[in-house]
Amino acid sequence: MQKTELLQGTLDMLILKVLQRDPLHGFAIAERIQRLSEDALKVGEGSLYPALYRLQDRGWIESEWGQSENNRRAKYYKLTKVGRKQLEVESEGWDRLCVAIRQVMQSA
């Protein structure tokens, strides 16, 4: 019995979104999603890192080793040009899905 916090598929979109402004390292990505959602969304590391590799494999993000604010080694991710495009695609897909589900859920 396992409750899925995140709906499958939305994590990729969320990651792309929080990278839209500046590059972030993995840990910070999870923190930011959690903070922006006011703790409604918690991204476990077991979901996060696989997702980051997935996105990188697909060419939507790039990574580079650097130094974190706390002086630790950290891998910084940033959106690629294709990634920006993909963010739009996913965002629109999400909107369409929400509309579709609302149509069903609000059918009298």
Next chain:
Amino acid sequence: MQKTELLQGTLDMLILKVLQRDPLHGFAIAERIQRLSEDALKVGEGSLYPALYRLQDRGWIESEWGQSENNRRAKYYKLTKVGRKQLEVESEGWDRLCVAIRQVMQSA
């Protein structure tokens, strides 16, 4: 390479919803979801039937054999009392998730 039409987890909620008014047989459930969403959501039979068993196992729906409008044998499903409660739970969960995701996606 497989595009997930439905987000994982939403199918249960949608099924419960379309059963809210009247009992329906499986085939009709899929049709109604598709129609209400204006073809945005397509429920394949490979997703539908496992979901129906799942919901029945959890005590959210009950089934009974009957006769379809087209004079064929069909299994009619209807919501249980617990199922009605569950529909509320899932509906609220979905709303909360939408809010949370919107907070992230609309962060400037």
Next chain:
DNA sequence: ATTTTATCCCTCGACATTCGAGGTAAGGGA
């Protein structure tokens, strides 16, 4: 000086769910 805590990375196996492709059966029309 040593221990603890916090940050940051990663991997693994278990699990749930979706999906496409298959298979069965029976009604109704050509």
Next chain:
DNA sequence: TCCCTTACCTCGAATGTCGAGGGATAAAAT
């Protein structure tokens, strides 16, 4: 008779999430 449609069901592959692990190092506490 043959085929189309309706309606049921099952299977294996693929995907993604999760919790529980493990490792390394910086900073803080003891």
